[in-house]
Amino acid sequence: MKDKKLFKKIIFLIIPAAVLIFSLIGAGNWREVVHSGGVHTLKEILKAGVYPDLSKEVLTLAVISTVKTIVYAVSGLSLALFIAFILGTLASGILVDTRFYKFFSIGVFRSLLSCMRAIHELIWAWFFVAAIGLSPFSAILAIAISYGGTLGRIFSDILNDVPKKPLEALKTNGASNMQVFIYGYLPAAVPNMISYTMYRLECAVRSSTIMSFVGLGGLGYQIHLSLNDLEYNEVWTYIYFLVGLVILIEVWSHTIRGKFSRVSNGLFLAMVIGSWYFIFVFEGADLGNFFSSKNIFYGKRFLGKLMNIFGEDSAFRDPEVLKNTIYLTWDTLKMSLLAISLSTLSMGIVVIPAARNAANGELTLKKRWYSKILFLFIRGAYIFSRAIPELIWATLIVFILKPGIITGALALALHNFGILGKLCSEVIEDMDLKPIRNLSSSGAGTGQLLIYGVFPAVMPKFITYILYRWEVIIRTTIVVGFVGAGGLGQQFKLSMSFFRYTVITLLLLCYLFLVVLADLICIYLRDRVSRI
Secondary structure: OOHHHHHHHHHHHHHHHHHHHHHHHHHOHHHHOOOOOHHHHHHHHHHHHHHOOOHHHHHHHHHHHHHHHHHHHHHHHHHHHHHHHHHHHHHHHOOOOOOOHHHHHHHHHHHHHHHHHHHOHHHHHHHHHOOOOHHHHHHHHHHHHHHHHHHHHHHHHHEEEEEHHHHHHHHHOOOOOHHHHHHHHHHHHHHHHHHHHHHHHHHHHHHHHHHHHHHHOOOOHHHHHHHHOOOOHHHHHHHHHHHHHHHHHHHHHHHHHOOOOHHHHHHHHHHHHHHHHHHHHOOOHHHHHHHHHHHHHHHHHHHHHHHOOOOOOOOHHHHHHHHHHHHHEEEEHHHHHHHHHHHHHHHHHHOOOOOOOHOOOOOOOOOOOOHHHHHHHHHHHHHHHOOOHHHHHHHHOOOOOOHHHHHHHHHHHHHHHHHHHHHHHHHHHHHHHHHHHHHHHOOOOOHHHHHHHHHHHHHHHHHHHHHHHHEEEEEEEEHHHHHOOOOHHHHHHHHHHHHHHHHHHHHHHHHHHHHHHHHHHHHHHHHHHHOO
């Protein structure tokens, strides 16, 4: 039995190494990735980071853009919360008793939630803009649909995890399913629902930032304009505002939310009301015009062109297009593997000193004079890394590197380095330190404590988070292609620009295939990890 478990552990060490080697080789020629002038541009960008533009005009514009970014994020998230509560409740199957209706409810609504979250919010926004036109509701609905799918799935799981004994007591006393839901499920589930919603606010801010690439305002829009004008000092000003915004949300998540939940919830409600007021009053959004008969007509026509896969000019009839799409799908998969490999490798190198219990000496039972400095530096790098969306990273990198899957993979890796680092360092902080002390009392050194005490305890959760982030990376690969980072995304943007509707449909189907494939692989691997 011990030999079998050891063999499984060895296999799980070999697989990541093989994936890393495969992705590095399959990415292409690394020697030719930097284009002429790339090194000089990198120096200019880094130099500008020390001297951001602090002029009155730029700072004023940065403040206004920050407000717009928050407004779109909060408006979209609030609508997503409404959608997720309804669909998540139906997807949990708790409102029905019979096996058939429960199976039907869970199957139908879980599938709907999966479709909503499978497509990136920027793609939803692009569809709305292409079908109906530029409107604040294009961004809001895009965030609402994508995040509604994600939140709905989480909400259904939270409802299913509610302790069953209090619910059975309510049913025994004659309570209906709706009464059990109101007086049994909701009191137990709502705190966790609110907690996860507040966590998604940081993600919504990043999503709101990249809505600039469909023509909507905000910090991302200003970054995009400044990059096009090669005004790197301005770029850094807007980036610092974005990072500061993420830091504020993180402080809120870790302090205010935990200690003063009523104040926190009241503040979020005020932000929701203020955001919708801003949308209708200052942005001049007209809900009636957005859902007018004219827009509905254009929307139906757009969907009709996408669905015309059996027409004479359909991409599905062109062998050359089909062959190229398969090649791009393979490139996209390689990009995602390279991205998760690079982010995991870089995170693994610095994750130990990024944990608080390592910085104060509790983990290794040795406190170095530089531990606190190293801890603050790495945690700051985590915040900076994840605060900048993948699309912004890709936009910066294409000024230095040639377009291709390496560029896209680096952008994805930089963003996910910060997210993985934060998640995995918190796993180390939450681990039981008793085995470490026992090993130390037996004479184990620092290296032995890490190898035999720390890594075996945290590795299952590490793998779970790494697999989760790979799922997210697969969904995001299409987005980084918008700025020439290769894969399906680059062809998707070109097809949208040239109105090749059936090519768009073909690319989208291949993209969804990758998303489903990644989900299935991750479900299988998570199950295998739990058995080790």
